[in-house]
Amino acid sequence: MAFALTEDRDKQLADILTRYPTKMGACIPLLHLCQEQQGWISEEVVLWVSNRLDLPPAHVQGVVTFYTLFNQKPVGKHQVWVCRTLPCALRGGVELLQYCEKKLGVHAGETTADGAITLRSAECLASCGTAPMMQVDKDYHENLTPETVDRLLEALRK
Amino acid sequence: MLKVTNYLTKTYGQKDGWTLAAYERDLEGYKTARQVLTSMTKEQVVDEAKKANIRGRGGAGFPMGVKWSFMRPHPTKPAYLVINADEGEPGTHKDRTIMELNPHSVVEGCIIGCYGIGAHVAYIYVRDELHLSKERLWAAIKEARAKGYLGRTPFGKDYPVEVHVHTGAGAYICGEETSLLNSLEGRRGEPRLKPPFPAQAGAFGCPTTVNNLETIAAVPTAFRLGCEEFSKLSTLHDIKDGGVRLFGVNGHVNKPGVHELCVGVTMRELIYDLGGGVLGDRPLLAVIPGGSSTPILRADEKVSAPDEKNPLHKWHDMSVLDVPLGVDTFRGLGTMLGTCCITVMAEGTCPVASMHNLMQFYRHESCGQCTPCREGSAWLLRITEKILDGRGTMEELDQLHDVANSIMGNTICAFGEGTAMPALGFLKKFRKDFEAYVKGEKTKAKNGTLAMGSEFATRMEGH
Ligand SMILES: Cc1cc2nc3c(=O)[nH]c(=O)nc-3n(C[C@H](O)[C@H](O)[C@H](O)COP(=O)(O)O)c2cc1C
Numbered sequence: 001m002a003f004a005l006t007e008d009r010d011k012q013l014a015d016i017l018t019r020y021p022t023k024m025g026a027c028i029p030l031l032h033l034c035q036e037q038q039g040w041i042s043e044e045v046v047l048w049v050s051n052r053l054d055l056p057p058a059h060v061q062g063v064v065t066f067y068t069l070f071n072q073k074p075v076g077k078h079q080v081w082v083c084r085t086l087p088c089a090l091r092g093g094v095e096l097l098q099y100c101e102k103k104l105g106v107h108a109g110e111t112t113a114d115g116a117i118t119l120r121s122a123e124c125l126a127s128c129g130t131a132p133m134m135q136v137d138k139d140y141h142e143n144l145t146p147e148t149v150d151r152l153l154e155a156l157r158k
Numbered sequence: 159m160l161k162v163t164n165y166l167t168k169t170y171g172q173k174d175g176w177t178l179a180a181y182e183r184d185l186e187g188y189k190t191a192r193q194v195l196t197s198m199t200k201e202q203v204v205d206e207a208k209k210a211n212i213r214g215r216g217g218a219g220f221p222m223g224v225k226w227s228f229m230r231p232h233p234t235k236p237a238y239l240v241i242n243a244d245e246g247e248p249g250t251h252k253d254r255t256i257m258e259l260n261p262h263s264v265v266e267g268c269i270i271g272c273y274g275i276g277a278h279v280a281y282i283y284v285r286d287e288l289h290l291s292k293e294r295l296w297a298a299i300k301e302a303r304a305k306g307y308l309g310r311t312p313f314g315k316d317y318p319v320e321v322h323v324h325t326g327a328g329a330y331i332c333g334e335e336t337s338l339l340n341s342l343e344g345r346r347g348e349p350r351l352k353p354p355f356p357a358q359a360g361a362f363g364c365p366t367t368v369n370n371l372e373t374i375a376a377v378p379t380a381f382r383l384g385c386e387e388f389s390k391l392s393t394l395h396d397i398k399d400g401g402v403r404l405f406g407v408n409g410h411v412n413k414p415g416v417h418e419l420c421v422g423v424t425m426r427e428l429i430y431d432l433g434g435g436v437l438g439d440r441p442l443l444a445v446i447p448g449g450s451s452t453p454i455l456r457a458d459e460k461v462s463a464p465d466e467k468n469p470l471h472k473w474h475d476m477s478v479l480d481v482p483l484g485v486d487t488f489r490g491l492g493t494m495l496g497t498c499c500i501t502v503m504a505e506g507t508c509p510v511a512s513m514h515n516l517m518q519f520y521r522h523e524s525c526g527q528c529t530p531c532r533e534g535s536a537w538l539l540r541i542t543e544k545i546l547d548g549r550g551t552m553e554e555l556d557q558l559h560d561v562a563n564s565i566m567g568n569t570i571c572a573f574g575e576g577t578a579m580p581a582l583g584f585l586k587k588f589r590k591d592f593e594a595y596v597k598g599e600k601t602k603a604k605n606g607t608l609a610m611g612s613e614f615a616t617r618m619e620g621h
């Protein structure tokens with residue numbers, strides 16, 4: 001089936017378009033809506049967005065490739081991001097990432113075989129005062145211990 | 159001097175502290191914006207704002223009021239206020255607390271700011287990862303709109319103001335203001351050449367002021383107290399560094415956190431009085447004063463300012479730990495105040511591994527537009543990695559300086575300096591450690607520790 005936004009998201013788009021003096025202003029918010037709906041930005045989505053906002057496909061593609069958070073290929077059902085940058089590393093961020101790699105049996109950047117979890121390392125997530133930390137989908141988890149990590153990862157498998 | 163205040167943080171930690179009800183109850187919310195809009199002209203607002211001596215909280219420390227005064231009405235184009243909440247500078251964790259715990263201070267600041275600079279729309283650019291921050295800001299905007307504080311006639315005044323939240327999609331460079339503007343317009347977040355400066359041609363080609371989120375959140379308090387009174391809360395009022403601000407402390411301390419304090423506090427006070435001292439009672443090795451782009455200071459460094467005319471003369475021969483954290487005081491120390499969140503490193507932390515960690519960050523985040531930055535950041539990482547792995551030579555150690563120096567001043571935006579300066583800082587302050595790695599006296603396996611005594615790392619030993 002060809003890509004189209006759900007009715008609800010289409011309404012959100014209408015609201016987004018009122019916020020900017022140009023249609024191009026809606027480009028990043030709209031790409032977020034699309035990714036929320038189908039998990040990643042396919043070529044089809046790029047064409048759909050370029051059509052919807054009257055932008056050249058190359059412009060939309062250029063935006064997608066610039067930003068780390070736009071997935072250019074399918075990813076796992078859940079996203080786990082572990083902060084590795086220095087302030088977190090001073091409090092065990094690197095060990096935390098290794099622990100997750102071992103527990104999940106994947107390297108950072110990979111998805112578990114069951115497709116449940118994509119593990120990635122992140123750069124400073126503005127949570128250095130509560131390190132070590134990780135982001136699971138939309139939520140931050142801070143001041144982590146091995147026990148809380150175990151519980152979090154197990155919950156994602158269910 | 160350590161003086162704790164709660165002009166902004168009073169709502170922190172309270173039940174529903176982020177709601178309008180809490181803001182109006184605890185912080186006389188929106189009374190100031192009402193008074194400003196109904197009793198002052200826009201010129202008066204800018205003149206008053208200058209007296210607050212609010213130094214930009216985003217890192218560069220430019221005086222907010224002066225920046226506002228650069229805005230000139232354009233015959234045909236509207237003006238915009240853009241709030242920078244991209245908070246991506248490693249070691250910075252302050253703006254997020256305001257968005258989550260006192261979002262109405264941001265909205266009220268935007269109303270006063272828009273009025274002062276002649277804008278009717280403010281965009282708050284929040285990094286995408288901060289979902290709770292976005293949610294709380296939108297909720298605050300909705301509440302303010304429902305009350306008529308935003309919209310066509312805020313507080314009955316015929317001066318429409320709208321505030322929108324815009325998100326990025328994961329790119330540190332979008333914190334740089336012109337890159338942020340490109341991203342706001344729906345483009346790749348690549349920095350723009352200046353001039354034109356945002357005040358001439360910013361968002362959508364229109365006159366624009368870009369303020370950091372904490373900068374704008376300080377505005378209601380400053381106007382409520384009277385801007386001069388606000389400035390005088392700081393012991394650095396005389397050198398035009400005024401008021402109160404958020405100070406963060408992270409890394410190897412017992413109690414990391416964010417504190418609202420009068421400007422004038424020292425690193426020693428932050429580490430030992432508020433941060434509960436260094437983890438495991440270890441001696442202090444070094445501090446990164448305000449985000450990873452600000453050059454590191456060693457704990458055993460002393461101020462050298464024998465000249466009486468030097469603004470740092472008062473602290474001559476004293477430890478750098480006892481100098482008040484200020485924009486100009488820290489510039490005098492050869493580093494920067496930056497975002498005012500300090501990263502503490504205990505003795506035993508490996509400076510080579512630390513620099514390697516940060517160079518990974520800069521390599522990953524260089525947007526690739528300028529060759530010296532794109533190639534230079536890759537070289538800095540590659541050579542540091544070789545040295546850390548015990549494969550580096552003395553020539554390569556010297557090459558690190560050359561690479562860093564060839565980035566400085568040769569890029570469109572300050573990301574280049576932000577990469578080169580901390581690299582040169584590590585090399586200068588910890589030359590001996592780098593040499594020890596080259597000579598094989600130190601190795602990554604034995605000495606490359608970062609997580610000194612932190613709970614998670616200790617628990618992982620032997621896993
Ligand atoms: C590479 C780079 C990243 C930056 N990141 C941020 C940021 O995350 N947040 C911020 O407020 N300012 C950031 N800045 C500074 C902005 O360019 C700008 O100076 C600031 O938003 C102005 O606001 P202020 O005057 O209130 O500080 C960054 C600058 C550079 C060069």
Ligand code: FES
Nearest residue numbers: 083088125127128
């Ligand atoms: S370094 Fe991990 S959140 Fe800042």
